[in-house]
Amino acid sequence: MTLPALTFSDDQAEAFDRVSAMMKEAGVDLDGGYAQPARDGGSRVMALIGKAGSGKTMLLAALAKALDDAGVETVSGDYEGRKRKERRTLAILAPTNKAASVLRNRGVPATTIHRILYTPVYDPEYEKIAEWLMGNGEKPEIEGLTPEALDRAQGSFATHKSVPAALAAAGLRGSDFITGWKRREEPLDIGFVDEASMLDARQFEDLQEIFPNLILFGDPAQLAPVNQSGAMVFDGMREEQKLELARVHRQEADNPILDLAHALADPALRFEDFERMVEETARRDDRVVWGQRVEVDLMARSPVLVWRNATRIRLINAFRAVYGAPETELLEGEPLICDGIELPLKHRKKRLDLEARGLIKGAQVVYLGPGRKPGFSRLHVMGAPDPRISAASIVKIEKPDEEEPFIPYAARMGATFLHGAAVTIHKAQGSQWDAVQVFAPDLYAAARAGRTEAGQPLWKRLAYVAITRAQERLIWVVRNRLAKPSQPLTVADLRAEAPAPALELTSGEEEQ
Numbered sequence: 001m002t003l004p005a006l007t008f009s010d011d012q013a014e015a016f017d018r019v020s021a022m023m024k025e026a027g028v029d030l031d032g033g034y035a036q037p038a039r040d041g042g043s044r045v046m047a048l049i050g051k052a053g054s055g056k057t058m059l060l061a062a063l064a065k066a067l068d069d070a071g072v073e074t075v076s077g078d079y080e081g082r083k084r085k086e087r088r089t090l091a092i093l094a095p096t097n098k099a100a101s102v103l104r105n106r107g108v109p110a111t112t113i114h115r116i117l118y119t120p121v122y123d124p125e126y127e128k129i130a131e132w133l134m135g136n137g138e139k140p141e142i143e144g145l146t147p148e149a150l151d152r153a154q155g156s157f158a159t160h161k162s163v164p165a166a167l168a169a170a171g172l173r174g175s176d177f178i179t180g181w182k183r184r185e186e187p188l189d190i191g192f193v194d195e196a197s198m199l200d201a202r203q204f205e206d207l208q209e210i211f212p213n214l215i216l217f218g219d220p221a222q223l224a225p226v227n228q229s230g231a232m233v234f235d236g237m238r239e240e241q242k243l244e245l246a247r248v249h250r251q252e253a254d255n256p257i258l259d260l261a262h263a264l265a266d267p268a269l270r271f272e273d274f275e276r277m278v279e280e281t282a283r284r285d286d287r288v289v290w291g292q293r294v295e296v297d298l299m300a301r302s303p304v305l306v307w308r309n310a311t312r313i314r315l316i317n318a319f320r321a322v323y324g325a326p327e328t329e330l331l332e333g334e335p336l337i338c339d340g341i342e343l344p345l346k347h348r349k350k351r352l353d354l355e356a357r358g359l360i361k362g363a364q365v366v367y368l369g370p371g372r373k374p375g376f377s378r379l380h381v382m383g384a385p386d387p388r389i390s391a392a393s394i395v396k397i398e399k400p401d402e403e404e405p406f407i408p409y410a411a412r413m414g415a416t417f418l419h420g421a422a423v424t425i426h427k428a429q430g431s432q433w434d435a436v437q438v439f440a441p442d443l444y445a446a447a448r449a450g451r452t453e454a455g456q457p458l459w460k461r462l463a464y465v466a467i468t469r470a471q472e473r474l475i476w477v478v479r480n481r482l483a484k485p486s487q488p489l490t491v492a493d494l495r496a497e498a499p500a501p502a503l504e505l506t507s508g509e510e511e512q
Contacts, residue, residue: 334419
């Protein structure tokens with residue numbers, strides 16, 4: 001076997017070999033580096049599972065590269081190249097936009113399961129650019145686009161592997177190059193699905209209909225879909241279809257955050273014992289903090305993770321109060337979470353304008369101020385290549401003990417937002433932050449409630465998911481207190497050289 005230029009552990013090497021054998025049955029030889037035309041055959045499904053830090057993402061990326069080297073073309077929800085009889089394809093999927101964006105930030109061209117069901121129809125002139133970016137044609141000459149604009153598109157595509165984002169970098173909008181949408185009628189070829197623990201049974205069935213060759217990557221210790229009583233789709237697969245990764249790979253040195261996460265597997269571990277373990281770890285390693293209060297400064301960029309919605313709403317309102325935010329408006333620098341885009345069917349192209357710029361459901365956004373038209377907000381989309389946008393917005397601020405949220409900004413239609421200073425652990429699945437604050441009193445309440453999921457105490461699953469959202473620093477908050485901010489809210493860390501063009505959602509005119 002010819003391994004990629006990285007060091008595999010024994011279990012990763014075995015997994016790579018198992019996938020290689022499966023791909024060879026499907027006509028793709030990773031050893032020889034070539035792909036034969038697809039043949040009719042039975043369905044092939046495999047699950048590679050492992051806890052946080054076991055190297056699942058590293059393995060997924062290595063397998064995707066090996067398939068690319070063998071001539072397999074990666075397709076996504078934003079563009080699919082012209083059909084060729086001999087072409088073999090790979091789609092890398094995640095159940096949510098948040099999970100897909102985590103992969104994209106690591107250089108893996110992922111999209112969502114939903115997006116792969118619908119494909120855009122490109123204007124033939126701009127399709128030439130897409131084919132060139134995909135390596136299927138010469139650099140085109142397009143009226144109205146300079147060679148420098150095409151170079152910007154090429155640079156963007158090399159980094160993000162997104163055709164709409166590349167065309168946006170050239171100064172185009174989705175409405176310029178997309179003429180319509182169509183539902184996928186033909187099956188695809190090879191599918192990789194990350195965060196497979198989040199799949200429900202119906203999604204799994206749909207994926208098996210679309211992909212004759214399907215590989216799931218999942219964490220058996222995460223929270224299962226709420227409608228499946230704690231079961232995950234790979235639980236029902238045959239043992240020979242599954243392979244579990246065991247060794248921790250995320251860092252060469254010991255990682256106290258992962259050590260705590262893995263300690264939760266001990267069936268005898270009680271909540272009180274675990275808290276003592278967190279406190280002892282915090283004494284010897286500054287990557288774990290025993291927090292006496294919620295650090296409000298961090299909430300502007302990294303939300304507090306909680307179990308209960310009531311806790312989330314109280315923390316959000318405490319955050320706004322400590323910064324002196326008036327009820328009737330947002331302060332510059334307040335964090336928001338995109339909760340979806342409310343547009344009628346006829347505005348599908350405008351939805352793509354937003355999604356191509358990173359404003360997708362679950363995206364973390366920072367409010368920069370009101371736009372020039374009523375209902376508009378200027379926003380910074382965290383992690384987007386061209387982060388500054390102005391869009392029609394519906395912002396909802398939930399209040400304790402009140403059924404209806406307060407809405408400081410509301411366009412007739414557009415992107416909807418919830419406040420992002422705190423989120424539930426369920427909603428945080430698929431996301432990661434450098435520093436994460438976990439609100440321990442909520443997990444204690446889950447432990448006191450005695451609830452279980454798939455035979456494991458719910459508090460342990462909640463704690464595992466919350467802890468593994470932290471990449472560098474974990475703050476275990478033990479008291480229901482909020483620290484005072486060290487400075488006013490700011491957007492100094494988000495300054496861009498030049499603002500991006502505004503995106504209009506409520507009419508055909510641009511914001512002036």
